[in-house]
Amino acid sequence: MVTLSSSPLPPLPIVDGVAPSYLWLPVGDWPNLLTFLEQRFPAIDSATWIARMERGEVVDGKGARLKPDSPYRRGSCIFYYRELEAETPIPFEETILYQDDRILVADKPHFLPVIPTGRFLHETLLVRLKKKTGLANLTPIHRLDRETAGVVIFSHDIASRGAYQSLFQQRVVDKVYEALAPTLPDLARRLPLVYRSRMVDGTPFFRMQEVAGEPNSETRIELIEQRAETSLYRLRPLTGRKHQLRVHLAALGIPIVNDAFYPDAHPCKGDDFSTPLKLLARAIGFQDPLSGRQHYFESGRAL
Structure with a gap:
């Protein structure tokens, strides 16, 4: 779970639940803005950028x-709207x-990103909620993985x-998670336990890894119930490292069911929604x- 920082106040309005994106222009030498945008976003041709500018959709x-x-x-900041030609409904x-x-508190389903990123724009929790509520200033103050x-x-x-x-x-x-993972009798007899490790960025770039050194991540792990080959575990992260719970359970020999990243990275499943983490x-x-x-919010979903 990651805490989010604030962003610049956009001078463009929200359109169909989508706020404009922004970009701080880095150090570099380009003859004009279009040349920079062509190099920064090679998948978007110059004609598309010119059309956006003519519509007033690229501003300072x-x-x-x-x-x-x-x-x-x-060093200046520009604002523009992201566009996707096709987006698979979730x-x-x-x-x-x-x-x-x-504040607003939502119960997010599997596979739905919290914020626009990559190939997801309208099919994100933030944009869906903006459309439902009309709240222009809606912003997540922490984040869950897709x-x-x-x-x-x-x-x-x-x-x-x-x-x-x-x-x-x-x-x-106070954050409480639940995970379905393999039953390991030797580990079950040791629960509850607190697992600590030092986590750093790994390879490929989207994974984390454990290394020797002072722990910077900590999770309390409890057994809720055994279900033959799998068990339901309660997880209380005391820190909020990226993929912390997934890394910790994999390290204990009980990787979360349907985890495509840990302990090994598997090919991207694309739009296959049949095996949720x-x-x-x-x-x-x-x-x-x-x-x-005192607030307490609980998901209505079950594993």
């Missing part, structure tokens, strides 16, 4: 329209668990967003930093 931080021959100014629905004047289902908290009030983000930074949020963000609890109210 003040909302001024940019043209193909606009000078390249490193046939699972999210549920809104709670909403007040500051493969993981369960509880996600959003902020839709800019003024209070930092207060909720700080809860995750200070590790005062058996990992669920079951519940989140915390004390509201503004009202003092």
